[in-house]
Amino acid sequence: MxxxxxxxxxxxxxxxxxxxxxxxxxxxxxxxxxxxxxxxxxxxxxSLFANPLGAAEFVGLGNYVTLVTSSEFFAFLWNSVFFAISTTVLCLVVGLLFALVVNRTLRGGGILRTLMIFPYLLPTVVVVFLWQFLLDQNLGLVNRVLVDTGLIAAPIAFFGDASLAMPSIITASVWKWGSFAFFIILANLQAIPDEYFERAQVQGASQWQQFRDIMFPHLRGAILLIILVRGIWMFNKFDIIWLTTRGGPAEATTTLPIWVYDLSIRLGNFGQGTALAIIMFVLLSIVGVVYFVALNPEQEVAE
The missing domain is CATH 1.20.5 (Single alpha-helices involved in coiled-coils or other helix-helix interfaces)
Known part of the structure; x- marks a missing residue:
């Protein structure tokens, strides 16, 4: 040829x-x-119209200006950021601690893994009912234990108190989604060769030194992935907040997704609702770009 x-x-x-x-x-x-x-x-x-579903009146960027200049915007933005960061960090900490325990547990590890997956498999509405029952002011187990032990004088309305509603929702969220971080971290821990730990023990390395020099470098990529994925999910989370408090009391748990629902569905202001959704998309896009530029997770995975 x-x-x-x-x-x-x-x-x-x-x-x-x-x-x-x-x-x-x-x-x-x-x-x-x-x-x-x-x-x-x-x-x-x-988002450029006052009422796009009806007699559409073009307002340009008016919806955006109205939202950004309102007092509610930054308050609800703070609630969203606080909820996302708190749940993400706590899920990461809980998942890491349990993964370290299970990874070093010879007996009962399978049982612990099974128990960790249960909250994640439960529907959100079931989780909400469970925690509403546990934290109920009259019948809740938590209030009963706190009163019987003398830690509090009277039962507390956890979801009805403006200062406790958000921490209560965060607690329920971490209980449900902490296993997400647990399984990712555990999989990465079990992928580390045993020879690394054997050499470290021969050289007299402590548990902390083994975690710092062996485990953490292998987990850094997974941790960055959890921070990005879980942070975005929790920033956009609607169901667990809406089912527990509807954004109350006194808008203490109103986040941007809850506000989108209020504007679009309850108030019928679909123009501002879609404008707020676009603003959320832009904010998350900026966070994503900064994340990939500053942290470079692809390099971590490659290493």
Whole structure:
């Protein structure tokens, strides 16, 4: 076979490969384009009108200006950030502690892993009912124990107190989603070769030194992943807050997703509701860009 014929065959093989890739990816690109691009364009368009579902009155950036300049915006933004950071950090701490225990436990490790998955598998509404019962002012087990032990003089309305409602929701959230961090960290811990720990023990390294020099470098990529994924999820979390407090009492637990619902559904201000959703998307996009630029998680995974 001549060089020219070989070149033609290579070109034809390359073209076939490109056609196959194009044929496989085109439906996928079209599918995600319809599901993502079209709703995004419509949301941006709707946010520029006072009432896009009715007699659409074009207001331009008026909805955005009204939202950002309102006193509620920064208060609800703070609630969202506080809820997201608190639940993410606590989920990470709880998941790390339990993963370290299970990883070093020879007996009962399977039972502990099974127990850890139960909260994650429960529907959110069941978790809410459970914690509402536990923290109930009259019948709750927590209040009964606190009163019987003399730690408090009278039962506390945990979800009805403006200063305790958010910590109570955070506690329930960590109980449910802490296992997310647990299983990711445990999988990474069990992937570390045993020889590393054996060498460290021979050299007289303490438990803390083994964690600092062996475990943490292997866990850093997983920890960064948990922070990003869980942080975004909790910032956008709606169901557990709405089911427990509806954003109350006195808007103490009203976050931006709850405000989107209030504006769009309860108040019928769909223009401002979609504008607020766009603002949330922009804020999370900025956080994502800063995350990837500053922390470079891909390098951590590669290492």
């Amino acid at each position: 001549s060089v020219v014929e070989r070149s033609r065959n290579l070109v034809s093989d390359t073209d076939r490969s490109r056609l196959v890739v194009f044929a496989l990816l085109s439906p996928l690109a079209l599918f995600f384009g319809v599901l993502w691009f079209v709703p995004m364009v419509y949301s941006i368009w709707a």
